[in-house]
Amino acid sequence: MSVERLYLENGSVVIRKVMTEDRFADAEELVSIFGQRIDAPVPIVLRTDARELYMELMPGRPAGLVLPGLSAEAAAPYVRTVGGLLLGVIDAATANDDRHEFNWQISDGGLVWGIDHASVDVEDGVENDDGIMLPGAGSSSSPFAEHWLVRNSSWEETWKTNALHPLDAERLIKQAISMQGEFQARGYDHWWLVIVKRLEAIEEYAKGETPWLKPRQAARPTILGECNSRSSKSTDHSARPSK
Numbered sequence: 001m002s003v004e005r006l007y008l009e010n011g012s013v014v015i016r017k018v019m020t021e022d023r024f025a026d027a028e029e030l031v032s033i034f035g036q037r038i039d040a041p042v043p044i045v046l047r048t049d050a051r052e053l054y055m056e057l058m059p060g061r062p063a064g065l066v067l068p069g070l071s072a073e074a075a076a077p078y079v080r081t082v083g084g085l086l087l088g089v090i091d092a093a094t095a096n097d098d099r100h101e102f103n104w105q106i107s108d109g110g111l112v113w114g115i116d117h118a119s120v121d122v123e124d125g126v127e128n129d130d131g132i133m134l135p136g137a138g139s140s141s142s143p144f145a146e147h148w149l150v151r152n153s154s155w156e157e158t159w160k161t162n163a164l165h166p167l168d169a170e171r172l173i174k175q176a177i178s179m180q181g182e183f184q185a186r187g188y189d190h191w192w193l194v195i196v197k198r199l200e201a202i203e204e205y206a207k208g209e210t211p212w213l214k215p216r217q218a219a220r221p222t223i224l225g226e227c228n229s230r231s232s233k234s235t236d237h238s239a240r241p242s243k
């Protein structure tokens, strides 16, 4: 796999990744789609080929460089941000076991950003006797998953009571349900179903007293001054080319 930073002529900087297998690019793309739906701090991905993609440059530097030898205590203030919580939703729902200290970044103001979802493999998932989808093995290796699950004395991941209000969880579920077509189109409906079911499990354990996740903000176009001047020009009929 190759990862490079591209400096474009317009001043933008993007990351280009070329994978050794299609499934790694699928995982980057699908986790990005999930992340955008729930407003989690992960890069937007543009898939350009079976194994090639471009992605947003995430701010900050790898956590492992900002806080060398990162301990759970040192990570705690970052894990407890809203961004950290949403990154944890991704890690818990997808059973991401690759959120090591170089796969998330810290930027100014203590904000966190997730990168590198190439090795995410949601797998088929296992339900308990009550039909509740269990967390995936290894998901507790993500510090962000601690919002949702713990590893018990038998080293199995189990859900725990969380601080979401059921309405917050419902909102996450609604967003996840809405991405079915994206997953289906890429042949990953089984991933989609497990993600939705894990969010439903999180809802079962949501015991917060009041809803607090902000409603998703629809992206709005920015009105640029240049557009205004262009529109005023368009009323200047004398400037139109003659037919």
Ligand SMILES: Nc1ncnc2c1ncn2[C@@H]1O[C@H](COP(=O)(O)OP(=O)(O)OP(=O)(O)O)[C@@H](O)[C@H]1O
Residues within 6 Å of the ligand: 001, 003, 015, 043, 055, 056, 057, 058, 059, 062, 102, 103, 115, 116, 117, 118, 119
């Ligand atoms: N979207 C991004 N924004 C900012 N930096 C990035 C981004 N993607 C990758 N990087 C930088 O490139 C480095 C390597 O990228 P990445 O973690 O995706 O691949 P990798 O570590 O080589 O793969 P793997 O962890 O699967 O072996 C990261 O540690 C980070 O410094």
Ligand SMILES: [Mg+2]
Residues within 6 Å of the ligand: 102, 103, 116
């Ligand atoms: Mg990495």
